Amino acid sequence: MARDRRNARTRALALSVVLLAVGSVALAGSPAPAAGLPRGHDVSSHQKNVDWRKARAKGARFVYVKATESTDYRNPRFGQQYNGAREAGIIRGAYHFALPDRSSGRAQAAYFVRNGGAWSADGWTLPPALDVEYNPYDRKHKCYGLSRARMVGWIRSFSEEVERLTGRRPVIYTTAHWWNTCTGGSGAFAGDHALWVARYGADAGPLPGGWSYWTIWQYDNSGSLPGDQNLFNGSARQLKRFAAGA
Numbered sequence: 001m002a003r004d005r006r007n008a009r010t011r012a013l014a015l016s017v018v019l020l021a022v023g024s025v026a027l028a029g030s031p032a033p034a035a036g037l038p039r040g041h042d043v044s045s046h047q048k049n050v051d052w053r054k055a056r057a058k059g060a061r062f063v064y065v066k067a068t069e070s071t072d073y074r075n076p077r078f079g080q081q082y083n084g085a086r087e088a089g090i091i092r093g094a095y096h097f098a099l100p101d102r103s104s105g106r107a108q109a110a111y112f113v114r115n116g117g118a119w120s121a122d123g124w125t126l127p128p129a130l131d132v133e134y135n136p137y138d139r140k141h142k143c144y145g146l147s148r149a150r151m152v153g154w155i156r157s158f159s160e161e162v163e164r165l166t167g168r169r170p171v172i173y174t175t176a177h178w179w180n181t182c183t184g185g186s187g188a189f190a191g192d193h194a195l196w197v198a199r200y201g202a203d204a205g206p207l208p209g210g211w212s213y214w215t216i217w218q219y220d221n222s223g224s225l226p227g228d229q230n231l232f233n234g235s236a237r238q239l240k241r242f243a244a245g246a
């Protein structure tokens, strides 16, 4: 989900090569929209100014908007996207793209919360999300050069700081392959972190180590809503409750 920053084309290509190499490019096509589950999407500056009324009309009930990356990038479209979604009646939240080789989890969390990653219990704000996945800048170091233990520590430190500043644990966005490779399939987060799993195909497949179910599933990188396509595991009411932290 980091493809909006620099050298977008090069990195998109590199990322596809990595994905192909690990065999996680599933067959194209969306899942038969699992019987009425709330549909959502996620956007970054790549989607530019989104027509939120149109997205709502096409079925968007929730959206994650990219806020930050590392401690030196803010999505220049964040305000339009985050506030526009809310005005159109879409529950929205912010996500941070982790670059764990650049600075501590705590520093990145603080930067994120200062720049859009805040949370409130208004029922319209999803918990802040941490996007931790393949290194888009150096595909040979997909775990950013961190050992599994240090990666787990980095994620823990990010989570602690987000929790301290916002009162919520972050949602963790990842893929099963990245998580199992780079954290060793750590089960340390499943108990108190909702899973947002990325897997393009007809089902969510085997989940990353630790989790027994997904809360959000990113099932395609394109579709009828702007950006990546997602589903929420629950009813519209449960989505509202999830946002409110109830």
Ligand SMILES: *[C@@H]1O[C@H](CO)[C@@H](O)[C@H](O)[C@H]1NC(C)=O
Pocket (backbone or CB within 6 Å): 212, 213, 214, 215, 233, 234
């Ligand atoms: C949806 O969430 C419930 C728990 O709230 C879980 O029992 C169920 O397995 C989940 N479904 C999927 C497809 O992950």
